[in-house]
Amino acid sequence: MTRTAQNLDPVSAIRHDWTLEEVERLFALPFIDLLLEAQRVHRAHHRANTVQMSTLLSIKTGACPEDCAYCPQSVHYDTGIGREALMDLQSVRECALSAQAAGATRFCMGAAYRSPKPKDLRAICAMVREVSALGLETCATLGMLTADQARELKDSGLDYYNHNLDTSEEFYGAIITTRTYRDRLDTLEAVRAAGLKVCCGGILGMGESARDRAQLLVTLANLPQHPESVPINELVQVAGTPLHGAEGVDPFDFVRAIAVARLLMPRAHVRLSAGRTAMSDEMQALCFLAGANSIFYGEKLLTTGNPDTEHDRKLLARLGLEPESPGASAGARPGGLSHETAPARP
Ligand code: SAM
Ligand code: DTB
Ligand code: SF4
Numbered sequence: 001m002t003r004t005a006q007n008l009d010p011v012s013a014i015r016h017d018w019t020l021e022e023v024e025r026l027f028a029l030p031f032i033d034l035l036l037e038a039q040r041v042h043r044a045h046h047r048a049n050t051v052q053m054s055t056l057l058s059i060k061t062g063a064c065p066e067d068c069a070y071c072p073q074s075v076h077y078d079t080g081i082g083r084e085a086l087m088d089l090q091s092v093r094e095c096a097l098s099a100q101a102a103g104a105t106r107f108c109m110g111a112a113y114r115s116p117k118p119k120d121l122r123a124i125c126a127m128v129r130e131v132s133a134l135g136l137e138t139c140a141t142l143g144m145l146t147a148d149q150a151r152e153l154k155d156s157g158l159d160y161y162n163h164n165l166d167t168s169e170e171f172y173g174a175i176i177t178t179r180t181y182r183d184r185l186d187t188l189e190a191v192r193a194a195g196l197k198v199c200c201g202g203i204l205g206m207g208e209s210a211r212d213r214a215q216l217l218v219t220l221a222n223l224p225q226h227p228e229s230v231p232i233n234e235l236v237q238v239a240g241t242p243l244h245g246a247e248g249v250d251p252f253d254f255v256r257a258i259a260v261a262r263l264l265m266p267r268a269h270v271r272l273s274a275g276r277t278a279m280s281d282e283m284q285a286l287c288f289l290a291g292a293n294s295i296f297y298g299e300k301l302l303t304t305g306n307p308d309t310e311h312d313r314k315l316l317a318r319l320g321l322e323p324e325s326p327g328a329s330a331g332a333r334p335g336g337l338s339h340e341t342a343p344a345r346p
Contacts, residue, residue: 018221018264023214026260031252035290038259042291045266050324051316052269052294054106054139055099058302059127060086060120064112066143066178068166070206072238072303073112079240081303086111086120089127096131099298102309105326107131108139108162108199110302114179115144125156132157137326139199139229144179144187150194160229161191162199168215171208175243188223198227201273204257205235205249213257221264229294230261230268234275236304251279255286262291269294277305281315288321 026034042048063075063083072079096107109127116124124140131138140153141162153161165188166172169181191198200223202216220227234254237244261270271294272287279287296306307315316323 014226014266015264016222016224016226018218020211020214020218023218023221023260023264024211026263027210027214027256031256034256034259035286038262038291039289041263041266042293046269046293047324049321050293051288051321052106052271052324053104053297054108054271054294055102055104055298056108056110056296056301056306057087057092057095057099058112058300059092059109059124060084060111060113061303062112065114067176069175069242070166070203070235070238072241074241077240077242079238086123089123089130092127093130093134096134096136100134100136102298103313103323104136104297105324106137106139106160108141108160108296110141110162111143113143115146116142116149121149121152125152128153128156128158132159135326141199144183145190147190147193150187150190150196154194154196158196160197160199162229162231163187163191164201164203164231164233165216165219166202167206167208168212169219170215171206171212175206192225197229198223198225199229199231199271200227201229201231201233201261201271203233203235203274204254205237205246205275206243207246210253213253214260217257217260217264220261226265226268228268229271230265231271231273231294232258232261232292233273234278236274236278236301238304251283251286255283255290258287258292259290271295274301274304274306276307281318284315285319288319293324 061084062073062081064073065075067074067076072081099107128138137159139160139162140158165184167175172181188198188200234249235243258270270292272292273296297312299306299308
């Protein structure tokens with residue numbers, strides 16, 4: 001098979017039967033062919049030149065019982081992050097208001113839990129109601145959920161639940177020993193069954209192989225329904241975690257992963273997630289060209305830094321990118337070069 005974009009025609013379809021070999025072939029395409037094809041598929045399913053903006057808040061920081069080798073909040077590693085209590089409702093509301101004033105349309109509340117306790121979940125449901133009432137989309141990431149917990153969150157008005165697969169099933173055991181890949185998939189099923197939108201992606205730069213990256217994307221794309229949001233994180237290396245000092249990802253390979261995520265899950269919002277502080281503006285522009293159409297916006301991720309909002313606003317303006325309006329759902333408003341132009345076929 002010759003490695004040209006013409007071979008990619010089937011990727012315009014929404015598929016759930018990707019093979020590892022097919023996806024490895026996409027990764028092996030010439031860089032420019034892959035990006036052009038990803039941008040073509042992007043424009044067939046999304047409004048061009050728009051970026052969805054989510055702001056994160058760590059509502060419960062530190063002392064997590066899990067041992068995720070990348071995470072500064074694990075109780076197993078000495079990273080200088082102590083145990084903090086769950087934030088109070090008013091403080092969360094104020095943070096959400098500031099995020100909204102800065103231009104975010106989605107507010108994502110993260111907690112360093114293996115899974116939430118009933119009392120904490122009740123308090124978090126109240127936060128979801130409060131943030132939702134402000135007119136923001138809501139997202140939460142609280143660890144494992146039962147079907148009942150997922151329904152409770154849904155009933156409180158939660159829009160999205162973030163739960164990452166992080167890497168391939170094969171590599172997972174080298175990164176986390178306190179839960180299984182199956183646990184992760186079970187929570188994703190509970191989240192879907194409750195009618196919540198799914199935010200699920202992974203991390204690059206943990207020492208995984210090219211095959212692990214391809215396999216992660218195959219697993220995500222072959223879920224019964226594609227996640228609405230696919231965060232692709234570059235590892236933020238934190239001193240004290242086992243992955244501090246891991247070999248970084250080749251920036252072009254990171255861009256390739258964004259492009260392949262776009263091709264495999266055409267309607268999803270692909271989020272250029274953690275790791276942007278270490279990326280140049282040019283690298284981020286390549287990620288947008290490859291089909292990323294969402295970012296974490298705000299000066300902090302959960303415990304680590306993120307680019308200044310002022311810098312991000314300028315970057316989007318320099319690239320002619322506009323913030324996406326709230327509720328513009330996946331695939332709802334495709335567009336070509338201008339909003340009137342039909343998507344171009346090669
Ligand atoms: N405790 C919950 C869980 O793990 O599902 C929610 C919070 S957890 C911090 C959310 C996600 O952040 C993780 O699944 C991981 O993908 C990402 N993450 C955590 N630490 C990171 C790091 N140092 N660099 C990049 N991504 C990271
Ligand atoms: C996701 O995929 N990345 C975000 C969010 N979902 C919860 C978290 C990134 C965390 C980076 C390390 C930190 O700030 O603690
Ligand atoms: Fe805990 Fe989540 Fe960090 Fe893992 S990623 S240690 S589950 S906060």
